Amino acid sequence: MAVEALAAVPAEGSDAGQMRFRDSRSGHVFVVGTPETHGALWQGFMDGALAAYRRHDVEVALEYDRVIDGRSTALFIAGVEPGGRVVAGLRVQGPYSHADESHAVATEWRGHRGEHALRRLIANRSGAGVVELKAGWVAHDAEHRSVLREAVARCIVHATNLMGVRYGFLTADREVAPQWAVSGGKPAWWIPSAPYPDKRYNTVSLWWDLRGYRPLAKAGQLELLDAEQDELARFPPILPAQRGPVEGSA
Template identity: 35%
Template sequence: MESIADGDSTAGFFAVIDSDGTMVGGMRVHGPHLTPDEIAGFQPWIGTAGEAQLRAELVERIPLGVVETKGAWSRREPRIPGVGALLARAIPHAAWLLDARYVFGASPLHCLDIYRATAAQVPAEVSAVAYPDERYVTVPVWWDRDDLSTAAPDQHELIVAEREQLVAARKRSDGPGPT
């Protein structure tokens, strides 16, 4: 906690707390970033055939704000249904809270459906890599805070409702913020 509390390395942290007050999931958010090379999730593509395309996408989006999600996790036993979907919905909120338009992530294939349900897009021109090791096939994913049109209807509805709650909470706590 001490290594992230000052905000220098981690701009935000989402925690999922169960009804007993136990943390059962979480995710870090970094950024907004100024260059592709400071985005940890971009590093696995350096030296691959997809590096130039992915770097171009990052360079194009960085002026509009790019944050990165890292280290999403949820408790394995006992499994709590919905934690993954809740963390995936937090991703577009991260962009909004940090006043960035885009969120970049590196997703293993087994998580893609849950991310796509929250409007994540996979660039077709960038090949998958083995990351963090050869057990995983990982692809880059993008969320656009301003375009949730590809989100699953149920997840889109929840994202909108949660955003309204965040707006109301922000107005109560410190006045105007992103809308």
């Protein structure tokens, strides 16, 4: 599926007032938005995600038809090429008030070993705030693909921070999980993997604690994270009830 360029998304500067940062290694801009306020960008993000998931025959995991209305997405971050095409990103669900709201509990681990352990983990951490990161992707034909994947991994930290919570987590196949963990993610090793979206995969959960991710980040990532967070801090909050950064997360 071809994803059309979004002329409405300028690749240079911040004069449009959109919350954003520039990935200094790829030169691409990552724009923070919500489906309600950034409709064209959201459509480009979801179409790009569909193409990426379809390429790996896991489009069922994207749940495009359920998610496209935007109601389950608190915010999303889209990586945009200089020409305006969305080539990477992720979306955020939450914060969760109880574990049953989690897609991982309700769908991925449902009926499998580890369901109750994951439920307890989310419940125990929900008091400090938990969000779930979904639909992380990078276009297969994007320039600087490996660099962009690390930028999306840093977006996990940015999104969790922007949501004003302490914990962010995502689920991924055990083989690719280390690629997302470079920004300081840590696997919940005691929770058995789930065969999601089918038995070809061993899906695990990775967690970011904004009070403890820094020692776990891959060399070179902290400098990029700090610079990007400084850029994002120049913009007003994107969510009406958005809280400030978690104390001790800097």
